[in-house]
Each structure stands twice: as structure tokens, then as C-alpha cells.
Amino acid sequence: MKGDRRTSPNKIYDVAGAAGVSLATVSRVLNHPEKVKPATREKIEKIIKELGYKPNLNAKGLASSKSTTIAIVVPELTRSSIAGMVDGIAATARRRGYLIRLFVNNSNNDENPMNAERELWRTVISSGVDGILYINDEIDDEYIEIIKESNVSVVLTNTICADLTIPYVAIDYRKAAYEMTKEMINRGNKKIWIISTIKKYNVNDLKVKGYEEAMKEAGLEPRVINVSGKTYLNEKAYEEILKEEHPDVAIVVRDSMAVSFINVARSLHIAIPDDLQVIGFQNTKYAELSRPTLTCINTPIYEIGEVAMDLLTDLMHEAELEDEYYYLDTPREEGKEEIEINKNVEYSVVWRQSTR
Amino acid sequence: MKGDRRTSPNKIYDVAGAAGVSLATVSRVLNHPEKVKPATREKIEKIIKELGYKPNLNAKGLASSKSTTIAIVVPELTRSSIAGMVDGIAATARRRGYLIRLFVNNSNNDENPMNAERELWRTVISSGVDGILYINDEIDDEYIEIIKESNVSVVLTNTICADLTIPYVAIDYRKAAYEMTKEMINRGNKKIWIISTIKKYNVNDLKVKGYEEAMKEAGLEPRVINVSGKTYLNEKAYEEILKEEHPDVAIVVRDSMAVSFINVARSLHIAIPDDLQVIGFQNTKYAELSRPTLTCINTPIYEIGEVAMDLLTDLMHEAELEDEYYYLDTPREEGKEEIEINKNVEYSVVWRQSTR
DNA sequence: CTGAAAGCGCTTACAG
DNA sequence: CTGAAAGCGCTTACAG
Secondary structure (H helix, E strand, O other), X not given: OOHHHOOOOOOHXXXXXXXXXXXXXXXXXXXXXXXXXXXXXXXHHHHHHXXXXXXXXXXXXXXXXXXXXXXXXXXXXXXXXXXXXXXXXXXXXXXXXXXXXXXXXXXXXXXOHHHHHXXXXXXXXXXXXXXXXXXXXXXXXXXXHHHHHOOOEEEEEOOEOOOOOOOEEEEOHHHHHXXXXXXXXXXXXXXXXXXXXXXXXXHHHHHHHHHHHHHHHOOOOOEEEEEOOOHHHHHHHHHHHHHHOOOOEEEEOOHHHHHHHHHHHHXXXXXXXXXXXXXXXXXXXXXHHOOOOOEEEEOOXXXXXXXXXXXXXXXXXXXXXXXXXXXXXXXXXXOOOOOOOXXXXXXXXXXXXXXX | OOHHHOOOOOOHHHXXXXXXXXXXXXXXXXXXHHHOOHHHHHHHHHHHHHHXXXXXXXXXXXXXXXXXXXXXXXXXXXXXXXXXXHHHHHHHHHHHOXXXXXXXXXXXXXXXXXXXXXXXXXXXXXXXOOEEEEEOOEOOHHHHHHHHHOOOEEEEEOOEOOOOOOOEEEEOHHHHHHHHHHHHHHOOOOOEEEEEXXXXXXXXXXXXXXXXXXHHHOOOOOEEEEEOOOHHHHHHHHHHHHHHOOOOEEEEOOHXXXXXXXXXXXXXXXXXXXXXXXXXXXXXXXXXXXXXXOEEEEOOHHHHHHHHHHHHHHHHHHHHHHHHXXXXXXXXOOXXXXXXXXXXXXXEEEOOOOOO
């Protein structure tokens, strides 16, 4: 059925044949063009284009033990800002010439999450990628060990980790919360709450810490309220609380949760921003669609992805050089400009109607 | 630096050595366990586990010309419901033993979109995947040709295509809009509008068609309004229109756009749902966070992903069988239960406060 | 049921 | 600057 229309793709041999050169030369044009005489090179390049030749990635990966592929390991893509980060990564990867293997780490849903994730790491590493971008809330020490033992480059992307020897790209959430709290204190507010999640996320803990710091510095009493991330659950919790009392300012760790808070407050006839000001983190479309619109700490998710992929590329290139020097047995020191492996991306604040 | 801590992964040779068998036997345990004597098999399996052996995917792919990898081709992941579909695909792929290559097709942003996308298809196919899941609004005829000429299985996922010989999984958006419109007519509403996008998306055209059909059937005058998908733009357009007049019912092709519509209507003191009822498509979190909450046609995006990946798996297995029969030169007819290649996933309606 | 051997399509020292 | 040849780590007929 399918057999009769099958057109098997061109091989490097076909290109070599058509160009009247050996396949070694074609390979060189592809990988080290500077080693080929311009005239030959151009002729071969023309034929490659005509034939639409694309090297077989499996063969290439096997022969060179480089796959020009990176792995992205994510929890669900629908989770908060993951998709945006992956878009940023993908755009940069394309620009830098890397393909992507995607691993969705839904091991939390597994009977035995630890085993499942360990298994996943093994799969990722054995899949022969040149580097890994790991996106999650945090990373377990066990996997840090696995990373260190393997020889793939890894960049933790918006993922909390105490071990600073592992490269990461993130946002300084603690500082963001600290500065926002301080700003609201400076504006004369005293009763400022932070609303975080029941489920423990390290990113949210950082925000709480920054908030608490600013409050204590100002001699104010911090109050942390933890609610569910699910709208139908947190709305009930909000109602209970707001029926009793409300703060001057509520800083909420996720903007969708902030919008719920606004909705419940309004239903209880609390005027926003006059009686209650609300601030969210993230700045998604929820913030614009809310009434009143929501003031947000804008976390540039796409950019995190870009920066992380750039960093990973640099690390992979460095690792390649290390390899060469390792073989030459020369301690390579001169040109070794250190790569900055811990990067924070700048956030900003978008002021809207929910604050005054 | 890195050299001294490098632990090169176990090869199939290592397993064979430890088990005292040839590498061919180990390979059989991995790929055709039924061909190996149970005693030998169990011993080898134990050693594989102990050594944490994972076959090198590049070598495996090269030798077998099967990669147990599928490609997902998407426009940006942040676009509407793409991330949810990919989550569904990923969960099913994992269950079915396939890895994923991710291609983010941002060729629209390119100087020459057509060339870029053609190039992308070539890259996808040459990357040696066993199958492709293509997600987009629609697919150009040119790429249909490419699909037919290649021998990879492809499933169009929530992507409009006139050529029904290409397998697809989608939702019957036309029927959904038709039935919703009819329902609202049955409830006694006469002035019903549909709000779609300025940018031409085929999915949205289908919704418009279904709506128009129902209106014409009832002898009512359809009215289609096209606005931008961007909140700050469509709100202006909504305001202009609603200052003049408003319908009894507005069906909006995306729920975020429906929420904007509600917001503007309320700001003009149009009572919802008393004077104006609003219905969205998709049922994301926007619908819950809206005030009043939004009635939606719920399109099960995750399930589309699951069904598409299941279908693709079936097609890849079938293609494999075809291959074998092709070599045997026997026209295979008996067991050939036809695979249903065009599937629609069921939608539902979630009634909320924006309708009465 | 198992092993020896060819081959998958590339890359890369090594000669020339 | 270019070619002949070995090798990357697997799979799979082919013998036995």
C-alpha cells in the first residue's frame, strides 16, 4: 500500500556521488566547512540544496556522540507559565541550531513519584541529548547527584535549588516581593497581607520571605494566608476571611488567585482599590480581564526561556572544548573566560486599577 | 575538569559480558523477548536492571530505522489550547512508549513563512521520527503533498483540512455552534450574534458556519462581528458597537474574548444575563474568573491530544505490518481491520451565570 | 534458542 | 585539501 509510493531520502553517498567527491568531503562541508576548498564546498552546497539532503540525525548522533538536541523536562505544560518558557527556549534553540526532546514529568501522578522521576532522569540522559533544561518548582538533591555524575550540561530554569554549583536562570522572587511590600509601606499602608498556596511551592515561599522581611524591617506584623490554587476552593476561603476583616493591601502569589480575591471582595462590597488594594504575580491575561484590572509584578517568562537556552548553549560549547583539552592533556587556562552560571532575569511592575 | 568524573554509560556489550551471552541475545531480550528462553531472559533482565542499562537511542534508531520517537509540530505553545493538547499527547506517548521531539513552528514570524515551513517539514521528517502530530489552525495543501510523499504516519490534531485521506482528530465546531445557536433560539431568543476574529482562523469559520446555518433555518438574520483577539483592541470595538445596540445573545468564539465582551457590556450598564446573554468557546479558567461567570462550550483539549496520540500509535503499528507484508510480497487482507482515521471528540456545554 | 557477522548513515583521525 | 577506512552502538537475517 504504502510501499509503492515510498521515496527513501537521500544519503550522504548520493550527495557525494552527484558531486563526484568522497563522502568524507561532504561530511566536512557539513561540519567543518573551513577545511574544504571554497570551489569544492560551493559545488557540494549547491547539490545539497538541490537534493534537499538532510543528514540522518541518528547516524550523526551515533558517529559524533553529539546530537545537537537538548532535552526540556517540564511538569505539565498547562501549569502556570511553563508554556511561555518553552516558547522562549524553542525560539532560541532554533536560532542556535538545536532540536528539542520534550519530557513531560507527570511522575507526581504516579504511585511512586521518586522511582518514576529517577527513571525519567535515566531516560533523559540515555536519550543522548547534549544538554538538559529542567523546569520545575524545585529539584530534589538526588537528581542533583545524577546531574553531577553524568556529563551532560544542565540549566535549571526557574527552578529553586540550594546548590549554586548547578547553573540556573530564574527571577529573584524574594526581592520582587520585598520591594513591592516596601513600596506599599512607603505609600502609607500598614495592614498588608500576603496570600500564598497551601501546597508548598518553593517559589511562593521565596515571595513570602521577601514580604516578611520588608514587614519586619518596618516593624509591621506580617500575615500569611494560605489557600488552594483552585478557584472554587479559594473563593470559599476568601469569603470566610473577608467577612471578618480585610487588609489595606493583599499581595497574591499568582494573578489568577488575585483575580478570585478581587471577585470575592467585590461581592462583599469592599471597594477596590479604595478600601482594598490587590497585587498579583505574573501578569497573564487574567490581569487584563479582571475588573478592576489587576496590578502585577510582571515576570518575563519567555525571556527566562531564552536566557536559559543561551546559557545552556554556552555550557555545551564549553564542555566540547573541555573535551578537546582533556584529550590533549593540556590544562586549559588562558582563554577560559568564566561563564556566569547563575542568572536572574529582571522583573517589572505593571500598575493597573487594583492599586492606587 | 569534567573528564575525571565522567562515567560513560553501560553498553549492550557490558550487559552481554556480565550475563555471559552474546550481545544479540541481549538485543532480543529488549526487542523480542518471546524469542529468548525464559531462564536466560530473566537473568539478562536482572543484569539490565542492576547496571541501569538503557540502549543508546541513536544506535537503535540507526540500526532499526525506528526511533520510537514522534514529532509534535505546534505553533506557539502559549496559543489558546495548544499546551493542553500537548499534555494529553505526552501522557499517552509515555504510556505507549514513545519519546517526543518538539518543533515550534514560529515560521509566521519569518520573512518568508512558506519557505520556513517547508524547511521545517524537511527537518521534521529527516529527524527520523516514526510519526508526526501536527497541530495548527489549518494546513496548507503543499504540506499535504509532502506528507503523502514521505512514509511517516501523520495525524492532524485539531487542525482543519479538506483532504479526508489524512487522519485527523478534532472537534465538530460547526455542529457545536449550530446546536448552541439552535438551543438559544428554542429558548425564545431572536437577536443572536456571533463574535469571531478578524484574523482568519478556519476553526472560527466553522463556528460561524454552524451559527449561520441554525439562524437561517429559523428564518433569523445572522450577524457576524469580527474583532481582534487582543483585549485592548477588541474592548474598543465592543464599546463602539454596544453603545449603539446589543443583541439578546452573543456567542463568542473564544472565552477570553467573551469575558472582554462581558466587561465592556457591564461598564455600559447592560445587565447580564437579563438583557444580554454571553456564551464562550473553550472553557478555560477565564470562564470561572469572569463576573458573572461565563457559560461555555467545553472543548476537551487534553482528550484530543490523547486520542490523537492513540490514533498515531495505531497507524505506526499498521505501517510496520504493511512493511512486513510488503517484503513478503503477500497482499495482506484478512486481519486488516480498518482503522478509523477521522475522529471527532465530544464536546459539552457548561452553563453558568452569563446565560439564563 | 543462541551466536557470528553484516549493516544502518554518518564522523574523524590518518595518510597522502 | 581530499580519500580510504575504522568505528559509533545497536538490530536482524542467517546459520547452527
